[in-house]
Amino acid sequence: MERMEHIHGSLIDGEDVVLQEVDGYLASHDHKGGRKTLYGYFEMPTAELQRLNHDRCYRLVLSDGRKANIYTEVIPSNVPGKSIAEFHISGALKK
Numbered sequence: 001m002e003r004m005e006h007i008h009g010s011l012i013d014g015e016d017v018v019l020q021e022v023d024g025y026l027a028s029h030d031h032k033g034g035r036k037t038l039y040g041y042f043e044m045p046t047a048e049l050q051r052l053n054h055d056r057c058y059r060l061v062l063s064d065g066r067k068a069n070i071y072t073e074v075i076p077s078n079v080p081g082k083s084i085a086e087f088h089i090s091g092a093l094k095k
Contacts, residue, residue, distance in 0.1 A: 003027075007040065009062035011052075011070075018051055018058060019044065024085075026093075038068070038089035046083040049074045057090060068093040 004025040011019040024042025031037065052058070052072050060070045070087040077084050 004040070007042075007062050009060055012059040012061055013056065019048060022060070038093055039087065041084050041086045043077055043079070043082050043084050045081055046077075049083045049085050052085060060087070060089075064095075066093050066095050 004027040007022070007024055007026045009022050010017055011022055022042050022044075024040055026038065026040040028036045028038050052074055054071065054073050057069050057071060060068050068089045069091055070089050072085045072087045074083050074085050
């Protein structure tokens with residue numbers, strides 16, 4: 001695993017902004033043959049993350065212009081009133 005990268009961005013569903021001010025971390029895992037798996041997480045108030053559906057593909061748009069399709073899984077946080085959205089990137093992270 002490489003070092004985690006701090007990211008900022010938004011989560012989009014079609015034309016709608018689902019979450020703004022996403023502040024999280026992105027990492028990758030190298031596989032044989034040069035393929036990488038990209039994944040990460042971000043923490044937000046539970047009420048905001050309840051909008052996410054783990055069966056739905058969202059568009060993660062980062063502040064540096066990179067974009068990717070992601071799937072999320074929301075899990076409890078140790079911080080009261082917050083949850084963690086773990087995500088994995090489906091396909092590539094493109095500029």
